[in-house]
Amino acid sequence: MIDMPDFLKHELKKTFGLQLKSAKSKCTKCNQRGIIDDNSDHTYYDCPECTGRMNAVRQYIYSNIRDSQFYKLRRDEMAEYLTDKSWKTYYVLYNNIIKVLENKNLIIGKMTSDTYGISQAAVILLKKLIYSNQDSFMLKFDNLIEGFFAFRDNVKDVVNRKEELLQFYMKVPFLLIDNFADEFINPKGDKDNFITQKLMQFLQARQNNGVKTIIALAISQQSFTCKYDTTFLSFFDENYLTYILDTKPKKIKQDAELGLIQNIFLSKTTSTSKKFVLKKN
Numbered sequence: 001m002i003d004m005p006d007f008l009k010h011e012l013k014k015t016f017g018l019q020l021k022s023a024k025s026k027c028t029k030c031n032q033r034g035i036i037d038d039n040s041d042h043t044y045y046d047c048p049e050c051t052g053r054m055n056a057v058r059q060y061i062y063s064n065i066r067d068s069q070f071y072k073l074r075r076d077e078m079a080e081y082l083t084d085k086s087w088k089t090y091y092v093l094y095n096n097i098i099k100v101l102e103n104k105n106l107i108i109g110k111m112t113s114d115t116y117g118i119s120q121a122a123v124i125l126l127k128k129l130i131y132s133n134q135d136s137f138m139l140k141f142d143n144l145i146e147g148f149f150a151f152r153d154n155v156k157d158v159v160n161r162k163e164e165l166l167q168f169y170m171k172v173p174f175l176l177i178d179n180f181a182d183e184f185i186n187p188k189g190d191k192d193n194f195i196t197q198k199l200m201q202f203l204q205a206r207q208n209n210g211v212k213t214i215i216a217l218a219i220s221q222q223s224f225t226c227k228y229d230t231t232f233l234s235f236f237d238e239n240y241l242t243y244i245l246d247t248k249p250k251k252i253k254q255d256a257e258l259g260l261i262q263n264i265f266l267s268k269t270t271s272t273s274k275k276f277v278l279k280k281n
C-alpha cells in the first residue's frame, strides 16, 4: 500500500472497527459474537452476515468509499439506469478500465444536467480497481478544495495534516475525484482564480507523478466546457478520455431503485467467510 498518512490510516481503521461493531450488534445469526460455532467438527466460522460481510467491504472502507455505496448498484444493474447506447459504452469501459487508465486519465461526464448516477458509475469502476489490488482512493471535490486552503488554519497541526493529505492525494496511484462541480470556479477568462490555479497544479502534479485520475462530473458536459478556461480544457483534451453517460428518464430510475432495494433484501450475501479452527477447552 502506498504511504498513507498515519492519521488517515488510523481514521479509516477506526471507521472499519465501528462499522464492524455495529454490524455485529445487529446480527441475529451469530448471537452478536461475529463467529459461528460448528459443533459437529469443533470449528468456528466468521459469521457471513456480519463479520464476513464487513470483511468483504474492508478494502472499500480503506479506499474511503462511503458505506451507502458498498452494496448499492453493481455493474450489471447500471443497465437499468443507462440508455442502451450508454450501457454499451460503459460495459466496454468497465471491462477495459485498467488498460484504459494505463494511457489516459478519465472523465465520466453527464449528457445533461438531469443525468443521474454518474457518481455510482465511477465508484463501480473504482471498486473494480480495488478488486484488482490497485491502490485506489476516493475523494469528494469539496475535500480537495478544502486542502488548497490549508494555510488559512491557525492551528499548526491542522495545517500539517492537510498538507500531508494533499501530498497523499497527489501520489495515490488511482484517485477518483467525485462530484466535480463548478461552484468554486470563477467564470471563464479569470486565469488568476486561486482555486482554478491550485486545481490545475494539483492535476498537473498527478500527471507528473505518473498516477491516474478519474473525475466524475456533477455538471453537464456542456456546462463543464463553458465554464472552464481554454488552458484548462486543452489540458483535459490532451490527458483525459471523456465518457459521457446518458440515463433513462427518472420514472424508470424510481422503478429501478425499488427493484434494487428488493434485490438487496432478497439476495443472499456474497461475503467471504473464512474458516478457522480453534481449540475448545
Ligand SMILES: [Zn+2]
Binding pocket: 024, 027, 028, 029, 030, 031, 032, 033, 034, 035, 047, 048, 049, 050, 051
Ligand atoms: Zn453475525
